[in-house]
Amino acid sequence: MGWTTKDVPDLTGRTAVVTGANSGLGAETARALARAGATVVLACRDVAKGRTVAGELGDRAQVRALDLADLASVRAFAEGVRAEHERIDVLVNNAGVMAVPLRRTADGFEMQIGTNHFGHFALTALLLDRITDRVVTVSSAMHRIGRIDLDDIDWERRRYERWLAYGQSKLANLLFAYELHRRLTAAGSDVKSLAAHPGFSSTNLQYRSEAWYGKIMELTTPFLGQPPDQGALPSLYAATAPEAESGAFYGPDGPFEMRGHPKRVQSSARSRDPELARRLWELSEQLCGVSFPVS
Template sequence: MAAWTTNDIPDQSNRTVVVTGANSGLGAETARALARAGAQVVLACRDVAKGQEVADGIGENAQVRRLDLADLSSVREFAAGLAATHETIDVLVNNAGVMAVPFRRTADGFEMQIGTNHFGHFALTALLLGRITDRVVTVSSTMHRIGKIDLDDVNWERRRYERWPAYGQSKLANLLFAYELQRRLAAHGSPVKSIAVHPGYSSTNLQYRSESRYGKLVELVTPVIGQSAKMGALPSLYAATSPDAEPGGFYGPGGLFEMRGHPKKVSSNARSHDEYVASRLWELSERLCDVQTPLTST
């Protein structure tokens, strides 16, 4: 793949894209680039005021709607509101997330990281899937490699909580979901694509809000070795717009250790391709989130 940039984004006129977590960082850069290419972008943000600042900078191609992925009632409200105004949505970019936060729970009692990063996006995708016409892009991380899905204790009710393994579990869940979604879409003859991405090591607010003991070190190191949010957003933009983005593909930076660089197709670990765990996680997610899709059975 050549050095793909935002200049390669095809014309997005007459297309609607929903980007979660678009009030800052990768989400904001994704929204800006899509809007410049002509798309109507819905900034789905927990912090509406910050989202509005981004939207004001974009102009008439952007609108802000409140979405708190750590609260399923908010996810349902957002999906219902969007359905009332949009018959179809071309692309959903599941971008928002939290990283390595201290132990806490979502409004629905999920561990915060898997609750926000996976369950919130799973429910959102399920509720919007009937309106999505082109593709679903889910942002994972190279940290999926340290993750392990404990189907009997995904919410850390019996295990001693460890913030980085919990983050890794949530990012592995993102990949298992993206791959399983593609399998189910294909089995049902749907033309919709499910594509996963990761941003490498990008200098964004996520790096500074981990609340971990290494927070100060991260603040010092990130500007030196991390790439810009604009570069980190390129895999998402490629997956969301390129006609060459493959269904079921995984894209990330093409540089050393996939930390920075232009997007390319990358690989993920064996755990992310475990179809049994992916199917079980899908069923568990449907039950815990109380949502179902036309893809419930394959």
């Protein structure tokens, strides 16, 4: 029998922040954390949906507005959380967009790299000195198709390809998680940086690509994909299991890592390139206007 939510340890007295907690994997992650006793901050672009989820969880759930596609919103959210919480035990960088048409964030970034990577990069930087245990960044098996173009990361000169842009953003998530691990370790910090991916899960992420195949995915994904509570297990394992290792990547243990229980998995050689990670980190600090309290 593999690891399930029954194996989540007692989290009484601990505080977690989960981005994108108004639906899908984020909502399931928040539910499991709250049921284990944690206070959970549901960081949501759709606050109304977040309140619906929080209503199931009682006083341990707090809903706060966060739009990762707007760095002003990221800063406002971080300031609010810092004012309310002396410590944050766990940050789960879960929210994301997938394969959307070309559009820009409030700060001019391509939407997928801006939301999936830059928004979470800035959020982590602004909260890191309050984090006591671990940062979990959610990537995807699709990171394998990703290529980081540091000279055109926002697709201003290249012909836009929505899936390649998604792959770039998910590769950036892994490069960030691994580089954060290296920097925390070098600084002598006990804080962990881990990554996870959900396999193929039935969530509304698949239905928002606005492509011709969106309706097909909407009809077939509930039958082919695993339910969200199963897809959330790798993130939950990374966020709570005492034995989960910093610098590791967790995903499902089934065929092709599409479904199953959490296990440590491998990522592409490109995701483990420390020089690429360093250069992406420096570019991200520059573009987001943040700096980390680890060198």
